[in-house]
């Protein structure tokens with residue numbers, strides 16, 4: 197699948213993708229610099245898209261770790277599966293709000309998200325926040341990239357420790373919200 201078909205999918209579904217372009221390498225590197233991959237065995241990505249974050253996670257994760265990637269676009273899922281699907285990288289074509297159905301009760305070390313929370317209906321958004329906070333290990337981290345600092349206040353209802361970072365090296369410039377309980 198070529199890059200232009202991925203961009204077409206992004207634009208055509210702007211109401212659910214919430215972006216005009218994919219995350220830059222610089223943003224992905226900065227986001228993932230806040231994650232401790234050493235010893236992390238269960239890792240979840242929310243909103244796989246073109247795989248720009250997926251690639252970065254795979255490059256950093258332990259050999260015996262498992263990555264679950266949730267994505268609602270079938271087009272993106274097919275591409276992700278073709279590129280990265282393996283015993284350790286499970287591409288799940290389902291909404292993040294159903295993550296508990298796919299994880300067999302396993303607790304999660306890291307959740308890395310690029311979901312467009314401001315566009316996700318409140319009921320689904322709440323389910324994603326609640327399930328993420330319950331499924332994360334006490335030592336686990338939820339790391340989100342977004343374009344609005346205000347999203348931090350939604351996370352504050354579910355996580356007690358929150359810090360933020362910012363980068364201009366993305367279009368548009370982006371925030372990174374780093375949360376743990």
Ligand SMILES: C[S@@+](CC[C@H](N)C(=O)[O-])C[C@H]1O[C@@H](n2cnc3c(N)ncnc32)[C@H](O)[C@@H]1O
Nearest residue numbers: 213215218219243244245266267268291292310
């Ligand atoms: C802003 S794009 C990010 C894509 C890519 N990870 C990046 O960083 O460039 C958000 C992605 O989340 C997906 N998405 C939106 N709502 C979702 C949901 N409820 N569950 C899973 N994926 C969702 C969209 O289809 C889209 O691919």
